[in-house]
Amino acid sequence: MKLLRPAIILIGLLAIWQVVVSLSGAPPYILPGPWAVAQAWSQRPELFLHHGTITMAEILLGLIFGLGLGVTSALIMAYFRPARQWLMPVLVVSQAVPVFALAPVLVLWVGYGMASKVVMATLIIYFPVTAAFHDGLRRTEPGWLELARTMNGSRWAILRHVRIPAALPALGSGLRVATAVAPIGAIVGEWVGSSSGLGYLMLHANARMQIDVMFAALATLSLLAVTLYFSVDSAVRHAIKWQPDSHSNEP
Amino acid sequence: MTNFRTFFTCLLLIAITMIGQPAQAAEKMTVLLDWFVNPDHAPLIIAREKGYFAAAGLDVELTAPADPNDPPKLVAAGKADIAVSYQPQLHVQVEAGLPLVRIGTLVATPLNSLVVLKDGPIKTIADLKGKKVGYSIGGFEDAVLGKMLEGAGLSLKDVTLINVNFSLSPSIISGQVDAVIGAFRNFELNQMDIVGKPGRAFYPEEQGVPSYDELILIANKARLNDSRLPRFLSAVEKATQYLVNHPQESWKLFASAYKDLDDELNKRAWAATLPRFALRPAALDKGRYERFAVFLKEQKLIKSIPALDTYAIELP
């Protein structure tokens, strides 16, 4: 039953897509219909799987580095006041500067290999994770902090035993947001210059007027992104089992 | 007194309306360029600046695309009248079902070239073995590269191809790739020279690739009877003549129309492109197009060769 709803949504979206194509009379080299795209996929599934694996690897590595860097930065900022004053503007800039602007510079500097895509994905993930976790660390329930202080906890002990566990739900939220935007970083990196990956495949197919292949690559990317999101969401919920979910009693 | 005032007011109103309307309404035309405005588009710019379009009763709007892949699609979808495109791509686009027809030529020679750093380790094409080559248009440029490598006894498997998405000069200058294919000899070479990292070019047409028109003008197949098209082409021809006869004045016209392009790079590119413009824009060399189609089929870029007059014509 749980799978039925997403399946219905998917079929509904496909139907709307087909209707839009039929009604607007859009030619296949601008907007192919879902059937044409499905055919393009089934003709060469290994192509999409190959490039999909590469892009997925870039996203996952970006998530790991982004998470690591973000958690570390948030902890440093929460613990050392001067660190917060110096790092916060950097953090904001990292989010404000559009990834598109940074990408070419980054690629020229780091090269056209996987590294530049991983760096791009990391950059895009860094802000949501850091901001969310730092916020969580700062906004700990005062009652818990006071209790720990009356128990003579050191500043470090309070960080470790009170602030960090209390901030995990916030980190979870940040991680969810980051997972949703991570694919953007990897794809933009590939668009700037690459020799493999779904973004590369989209560019290539577009230039050769194989718009159905381009859309099939896009569909593969969407599927990967959605799967990744729900996996991370499930992992977060499992890790933070104690976080009361206000909807847990609904069917 | 009142009669005089009324008469005078009427006269004034008529005068105003007449000034507002041109003597004969010029017909609008949308022309999509292939890339940002650059010296390759000289005939079009001159035709506009010297009033040749206006004299032909045309109000031509030249637009640079956001995505270089869009112009052919937009013309095929009927959203623009003419696009500047590339002959090699036309063959591929037609096979993909786009209803496009070549109606004129802008640049009658290949501009595409394989570029390496002049002082770099690559001295001959054979030196590319095991090296990285950047390209920008998937499909065509690697086919050209494949043919050029053939002549040196190599194949595409002997090099690593990297799609650098139009940042060709930066990638070769920074050393991230060892060579680039798809660099325009009139533009990228000058660009590299100016930043102090001169390049050396290998020309495809000298390495076994049949000659072709780099920049062509395409229109929608269903609109070939549009009377604006022949008038457009004759204005382009006039402009090309002016270019050839008055190279200095034409550069000044271009520079004053696009002040931000009045720099060393564009000046050099202008001079380098001048000998390559089609002196007879409307004329079509059928044999040349047929031979190139055969080449593309050999390179497996297209599966079949349709009748030439279905995608390339000379307008009457």
Added chain:
Amino acid sequence: MNETTVTPPIPIGLSVRHARLAWHEQVLFDGLDLELKAGQWTCLLGPSGVGKSMLLRLILGLDGSQENSETINCSDGLQLNGRVAFMAQQDFLFPWLNVLDNVLLGSRIRNAVGNRDKAMQLLAATGLADVSEAMPDTLSGGMRQRAALARTLMEDRPVVLMDEPFSALDVISRIKLQELAAELLNCRTVLLVTHDPLEALRLGHSIHVMTGRPATLGAAIVPDKLPPRPVDDSGVLEHQGELLRQLAEAAP
């Protein structure tokens, strides 16, 4: 809820002199003196907003007040720091720890190994032995506050400060918990802040009424008989009427 095997430490008295607190230019109290007799329950009774919780927090050293004009002396001459435990109105159990780990929170915070046996004894004493592995969100309000009491006891400090610890509970749970606390905190020096005269009369060896702005402490009221006093005790009921009148008059 039988005998506890936690032996209380030697009781110490506490004296607070010249306590002063100003908040946003309002002087809450100034020159306040309070005496906590060793091993006894002192109840601080007053209307809400008078500053009794603030006085408690002042003694605890929370809120980092700038003017440390107050002096806090222990009867044995040693520092108060590290010898006082705190129980608030909310249980503040950590939702990510089970009941047992919550009771052992003190040693966790101090990076020491916790005495699990002692914790289990305290849980048994507070009637929570069956739920030691449960997560706090599965417990009722009364059970959570009992767990907080067990945690406070685990700290094994000679002085215990409590800020309206039972006011969030329903009447029956409140009465039961009052008796439990009185039994388990026997022979410790307790300062209980409350707004409920009945609670103060049931549990306090001496009661101070705090009223006014700036607030002052009334003289100690020492009811007959030892706490915990039964709810239907005549003395308790008589005094309750008196105290209620006092509080009502003091309210603005």
